[in-house]
Amino acid sequence: MASLVGSRVERKEDKRFLTGKGRYTADINLANQTYAIFVRSPHARAYIKKLNIDKALKSSGVVSILTGKEIADDKIGGLIAGWAIRSEDGTEMKCPGNPPLAKDNVNFVGDPVAVVIAESLAEAKEAAEKVEVDYKVLKAVTSTADAMNGDTIHEGIDKNLCFDWLLGDRQKVKEAFDKADKVISIDIINNRLIPNAMEPRACVADYNAASEEITLYTTSQNPHLSRLIMSAFGNVAPEHKLRVVAPDVGGGFGSKINVYNEDIVCSWAAKKINRAIKWVAERSESFLTDIHGRDHVTHAELAVTKDGKFLGFKNETIANLGAYARVFGTVTPTYLFGPCATGVYEIPAAYTNVKAVYTNTAPVDAYRGAGRPEATYTIERLVEKASMELGIDKTELRIKNFPTAFPFKQTLVHTVDSGDYVAGMEKAKQMADYKGFEARRKESEAKGKLRGIGVTSYFEACGIAPSAAVMSLGCGVGLWESAEVRFNPTGQVTVYTGSHSHGQSHQTTFAQIAADELGVPIENIDIVHGDTDKGTFGMGTYGSRSLAVGGIAIVNACKKIVEKGKRVTAKMLEANPEDVEFKDGEFIVSKSNKKKTIGEVAFACYLPGVRDEMKSPLPEGDEPGLKETSFYDPSNFSFPAGTHIAEVEIDPETGHVKLEKYTACDDFGRIINPMVVEGQVHGGLAQGIGQALYENAEYDETGQLMTGSYMDYTMPRADNFPEFNIGYTCTHATTNPLGVKGCGEAGAIAAPPTVMNAVIDALGGQEVTMPATAEKVWKACKNLKKSNAKAA
Amino acid sequence: MKDFNYHSAKDSKEASKLASSSSAFLAGGMTTIPSMKLGLATYKDLIDIKNIKKLSGIKVSGKSVTIGAATKHVEVSNSKDVKKAIPSLSSLAEGIGDPQVRNRGTIGGSIANNDPSADYPSACIALNATIHTNERKIEAAKFFKGMFETALKKGELIEAIEFQIPEKSSYQKHPNPASRYAIVGVYVAKHKGDVNVAVTGAKSCVYNDKEMSKALTGNFSSSSIDGMDLDSSEMNSDMHASADFRASLVVTQAKKAVDAC
Numbered sequence A: 001m002a003s004l005v006g007s008r009v010e011r012k013e014d015k016r017f018l019t020g021k022g023r024y025t026a027d028i029n030l031a032n033q034t035y036a037i038f039v040r041s042p043h044a045r046a047y048i049k050k051l052n053i054d055k056a057l058k059s060s061g062v063v064s065i066l067t068g069k070e071i072a073d074d075k076i077g078g079l080i081a082g083w084a085i086r087s088e089d090g091t092e093m094k095c096p097g098n099p100p101l102a103k104d105n106v107n108f109v110g111d112p113v114a115v116v117i118a119e120s121l122a123e124a125k126e127a128a129e130k131v132e133v134d135y136k137v138l139k140a141v142t143s144t145a146d147a148m149n150g151d152t153i154h155e156g157i158d159k160n161l162c163f164d165w166l167l168g169d170r171q172k173v174k175e176a177f178d179k180a181d182k183v184i185s186i187d188i189i190n191n192r193l194i195p196n197a198m199e200p201r202a203c204v205a206d207y208n209a210a211s212e213e214i215t216l217y218t219t220s221q222n223p224h225l226s227r228l229i230m231s232a233f234g235n236v237a238p239e240h241k242l243r244v245v246a247p248d249v250g251g252g253f254g255s256k257i258n259v260y261n262e263d264i265v266c267s268w269a270a271k272k273i274n275r276a277i278k279w280v281a282e283r284s285e286s287f288l289t290d291i292h293g294r295d296h297v298t299h300a301e302l303a304v305t306k307d308g309k310f311l312g313f314k315n316e317t318i319a320n321l322g323a324y325a326r327v328f329g330t331v332t333p334t335y336l337f338g339p340c341a342t343g344v345y346e347i348p349a350a351y352t353n354v355k356a357v358y359t360n361t362a363p364v365d366a367y368r369g370a371g372r373p374e375a376t377y378t379i380e381r382l383v384e385k386a387s388m389e390l391g392i393d394k395t396e397l398r399i400k401n402f403p404t405a406f407p408f409k410q411t412l413v414h415t416v417d418s419g420d421y422v423a424g425m426e427k428a429k430q431m432a433d434y435k436g437f438e439a440r441r442k443e444s445e446a447k448g449k450l451r452g453i454g455v456t457s458y459f460e461a462c463g464i465a466p467s468a469a470v471m472s473l474g475c476g477v478g479l480w481e482s483a484e485v486r487f488n489p490t491g492q493v494t495v496y497t498g499s500h501s502h503g504q505s506h507q508t509t510f511a512q513i514a515a516d517e518l519g520v521p522i523e524n525i526d527i528v529h530g531d532t533d534k535g536t537f538g539m540g541t542y543g544s545r546s547l548a549v550g551g552i553a554i555v556n557a558c559k560k561i562v563e564k565g566k567r568v569t570a571k572m573l574e575a576n577p578e579d580v581e582f583k584d585g586e587f588i589v590s591k592s593n594k595k596k597t598i599g600e601v602a603f604a605c606y607l608p609g610v611r612d613e614m615k616s617p618l619p620e621g622d623e624p625g626l627k628e629t630s631f632y633d634p635s636n637f638s639f640p641a642g643t644h645i646a647e648v649e650i651d652p653e654t655g656h657v658k659l660e661k662y663t664a665c666d667d668f669g670r671i672i673n674p675m676v677v678e679g680q681v682h683g684g685l686a687q688g689i690g691q692a693l694y695e696n697a698e699y700d701e702t703g704q705l706m707t708g709s710y711m712d713y714t715m716p717r718a719d720n721f722p723e724f725n726i727g728y729t730c731t732h733a734t735t736n737p738l739g740v741k742g743c744g745e746a747g748a749i750a751a752p753p754t755v756m757n758a759v760i761d762a763l764g765g766q767e768v769t770m771p772a773t774a775e776k777v778w779k780a781c782k783n784l785k786k787s788n789a790k791a792a
Numbered sequence B: 001m002k003d004f005n006y007h008s009a010k011d012s013k014e015a016s017k018l019a020s021s022s023s024a025f026l027a028g029g030m031t032t033i034p035s036m037k038l039g040l041a042t043y044k045d046l047i048d049i050k051n052i053k054k055l056s057g058i059k060v061s062g063k064s065v066t067i068g069a070a071t072k073h074v075e076v077s078n079s080k081d082v083k084k085a086i087p088s089l090s091s092l093a094e095g096i097g098d099p100q101v102r103n104r105g106t107i108g109g110s111i112a113n114n115d116p117s118a119d120y121p122s123a124c125i126a127l128n129a130t131i132h133t134n135e136r137k138i139e140a141a142k143f144f145k146g147m148f149e150t151a152l153k154k155g156e157l158i159e160a161i162e163f164q165i166p167e168k169s170s171y172q173k174h175p176n177p178a179s180r181y182a183i184v185g186v187y188v189a190k191h192k193g194d195v196n197v198a199v200t201g202a203k204s205c206v207y208n209d210k211e212m213s214k215a216l217t218g219n220f221s222s223s224s225i226d227g228m229d230l231d232s233s234e235m236n237s238d239m240h241a242s243a244d245f246r247a248s249l250v251v252t253q254a255k256k257a258v259d260a261c
């Protein structure tokens, strides 16, 4: 049987999605359900003087109106930060309470203060307009850079500072800088983004008074984790009385990791009113209240020798957490950021210092790449600047500082098991026709255009896991993953995975893996996920961990099945278990023609007896049935890497940036399904290029979101992109049996600096901030013209 | 969205009879429906004019192209007749919003709405259009009064727009990257005798740039407007483009349009 791993198996989920048969949360309607509308603060920072629901209660169709007072009285807990960070001075991070419905203070536009539940959506909306809230508006803090000088947002949190964190050794770095021939420094802004999943958030909560069980259907990337948080911290219900189902989910990009206010409020309220409640976000609510991403202000320096060896690296960053610290809000700008900020280079001394600040803006949390795009942007913009200032070719300078041996002990935290960065660079250069660039630049010049080329070499730490490692760094949970492989008596297989799929194609790739491991046709394998009642547990999908952690759990569970199969076959065929081999779905007794198919073995396991004989196919110690579970906790992160090259052409008269060419050469380890990987790369690139050229979440000084709709927030579209030129170098990971690394975030990590390096190259080294909009680039072009005129 | 009464008018007469101070005509609904959903506008009655046969269709005569008010953008962009008579008009229609918008939005709705960054108003000015309503004929130059303001009276229905076929013309838009409305759009049309340079997006309302028109009437070459320093004091300024950038874009887009003619 040909191996399915490595082939372009068509996606099993596509038929359902393309024929409109996906079942999303908003598609779920329960008998007798009610509709919820949240009353949200129109102010970024205010004190609630009075909240009057009398008029609203009289509005037609109203079932119930609940406020911050009721939720506090019922001792329902607030939203939490899942990762505890310690400051350089040893003090613990400072987090404010974040009640699901604000009682006294609101801290960003969209912070919910009440929920109106009515018989119909229209009635709920109408009643919500009648809820009277008397606010005392306070001065908002909105700027990342100035947040520490603003009014104190949360009582007792001085300078709005959550933590002031250090990774690395300042003294060593100082010594390295003292020895340097040259110091390259840069000030950069990593612009704030809004994830914009295609499916807005939604939830349907139901209460069964007989079983006293709450069921929550919700748009989540990790239903088990949501249940754990809602139970342990939210006090909504004990875990065995709370079922969380995340059915088809239309994209997450990190924005659906969090348990949100609406999940907790609807679950709690459903029990209170003893009816089902449905809530579906409007797009404008998504803009305001989904977690946002990025938002860093960074000063970084690189100490170099005159021939281009890197000696030391400093990174001073202010990271905006928004109004509250959420699940991955505190780890994103620290452990997901700092360790990767030295990039793919041997830099003997380095540190990253992050001051995480609160502002009166939507909470900022993990968004595709989470911390690693910010890290890569920092180092790769700096390295590109170094190449300009040193006059060394940008690819040569990088190669000069690449590690040559693996495992590579990276400066700050990680030990990278495998890779070949030079090979990746050489292949990328060839794919992009790097040599031909000068000729293309001249052609553009002849048309009155400016052309630039930009390079990025990146690595990232993904497959976010090792529980002992992450918990030692402050993580509130272990990041293993579980899988359960169940044979039916008649031979089909159901694989339960804790990795949720919301665009990652698990139904296909995971089935390919199980098909290879078990020798069962892929049509007979179902991948099930997304329901806390169905699988054992799951830590969920984020940090490109599904395959490298969740996939390996499936492999391990399959291996246990095969082990049992060997024992059973041996018993049935009266052979030694050590003599039984398993291949392509058959257990074969070596040096004989005796064999059993895995289907026969499964059948025997469930029907362990024969008519007229007292005989069992099960060896002593083995129980009936064929089902195995694995909890897989890897020994290390996985480390995809690669080199991307972009070329842009700029019209100096309009400032329009046209992305002419984009080459991505990535090392994702072994590739299970090339088609799926291409899709992931394309999507990541779209988001990364979006960050560089188009997307920006902008608040005014009063804390109003200026880019709260698609009329103002620029989502990139297909016509903004060239045909992507994609290639791979595959060095297998040595830390997992499949040799896989993860591919979900690479595009979003590498693209922003690649594109910006190209833009800045075209602009003769002038800095522009992301997104490189027409006006910014137009201004830079004018400056360039002036300085060229002066020089001439 | 608040509840409203839906009416479908058979003809112009019925449509204007149904109109009141709390009604709106419903053409493509691409402006009206989103404003109602966002609570920015409320109407008691929506009067659908899409079923009035007379309002749809394209007619070309020797001198002019006449487009029914309820004709969709997609119909204008695909029309062979328009492509032949005034190619720039069909490419303008092709550049409006996205396919969904083009499949519903209408030319009448666009000009009745007179969004300061809409595309069609510039075509009306540049192509000396005449707006035919159920009551009268209005010259384009007198039709667009100010931001979202036109010469239309309450209940007055646009029936068709008649464009003069120019010798040469081109529309060049610098789109807002998010909405794809015009940050600045410049429609240059060379008629016998004079040149119009209609500008949309730059100010609160579409206008004919007299300075550039004059220069180009004298010498129809982009060099005659190159480097022109326009007064930006009345230009729009928002997070997508400052007034100075718009002033520069007006000249740049005008030059591009002349070069493309």
Ligand SMILES: Cc1cc2nc3c(=O)[nH]c(=O)nc-3n(C[C@H](O)[C@H](O)[C@H](O)COP(=O)(O)OP(=O)(O)OC[C@H]3O[C@@H](n4cnc5c(N)ncnc54)[C@H](O)[C@@H]3O)c2cc1C
Binding pocket: B024, B025, B026, B027, B028, B029, B030, B031, B032, B033, B034, B049, B069, B070, B095, B096, B097, B098, B101, B104, B105, B106, B107, B108, B109, B110, B112, B113, B115, B117, B118, B119, B120, B152, B156, B157, B158, B159, B179, B180, B181, B182
């Ligand atoms: C996402 C998006 C992108 C867009 N991008 C662009 C763009 O790039 N460029 C651009 O120019 N436009 C753009 N538009 C607007 C689009 O062109 C609309 O078609 C136009 O604004 C309104 O036309 P409509 O037929 O939908 O009118 P409706 O929404 O039905 O009506 C709009 C107004 O016009 C009135 N009206 C309609 N027809 C008549 C008539 N015959 N007589 C008198 N009054 C009438 C109505 O009463 C109403 O007040 C965009 C719209 C959207 C939603």
